[in-house]
Amino acid sequence: MRFSATIACAATFIASALACADAKSVSAVAYLTSTTTNATGTVRFTQERKNAPTVVSYNITGLAPGQHGFHIHQFGDLSGGCLTFGPHFNPFNETHGGPDAEHRHVGDFGNISADADGNALFNLTSKSIKLHGRNSVIGRGIVVHVGEDDLGLGGSPLSNTTGNAGDRAACGIIGCKLYN
Numbered sequence: 001m002r003f004s005a006t007i008a009c010a011a012t013f014i015a016s017a018l019a020c021a022d023a024k025s026v027s028a029v030a031y032l033t034s035t036t037t038n039a040t041g042t043v044r045f046t047q048e049r050k051n052a053p054t055v056v057s058y059n060i061t062g063l064a065p066g067q068h069g070f071h072i073h074q075f076g077d078l079s080g081g082c083l084t085f086g087p088h089f090n091p092f093n094e095t096h097g098g099p100d101a102e103h104r105h106v107g108d109f110g111n112i113s114a115d116a117d118g119n120a121l122f123n124l125t126s127k128s129i130k131l132h133g134r135n136s137v138i139g140r141g142i143v144v145h146v147g148e149d150d151l152g153l154g155g156s157p158l159s160n161t162t163g164n165a166g167d168r169a170a171c172g173i174i175g176c177k178l179y180n
Helices: 002-021 157-161
Strands: 026-032 040-047 054-061 066-073 079-082 108-114 120-126 141-145 168-173 175-177
Touching: 026 141, 040 168, 054 108, 079 168, 108 120
Parallel strands: none
Antiparallel strands: 026 040, 026 168, 026 175, 040 054, 054 120, 066 108, 066 141, 141 168
């Protein structure tokens, strides 16, 4: 069964990547859900051309007020909920870091801030997130964590891989948006 799920995920990833590869401007979306918290939301990605930066917009509700680690993970595998998304997306074998760090995982966004009502709404621009090519994030998982990311500055082995951001509050698969 696990092998079948892996094959299905791989086929979906390849099909999405090929469909998006032909587009000059690529848009993607992830719908976040949770089985352990009330967090839900939408994360949108837009890359106007192959080497352009990617704009990431998110609107997430149901979080605890405060800072939450926000990362792209290696896999878009929901067979075990958010737990089967694997480690942070890290194609260049770097240590964990903040979004402006010289050495960081491609998937390291740092923290998002939820207001007193548990809402997080923001736009950011990233030169490292790609929707085109071999290191595209399409088909991968995106996760909001329950805790604050220490940006790799915590001085422990876990800090160097996860930022000590804790459990996964909500997650979704980044899919190519083919229609407006």
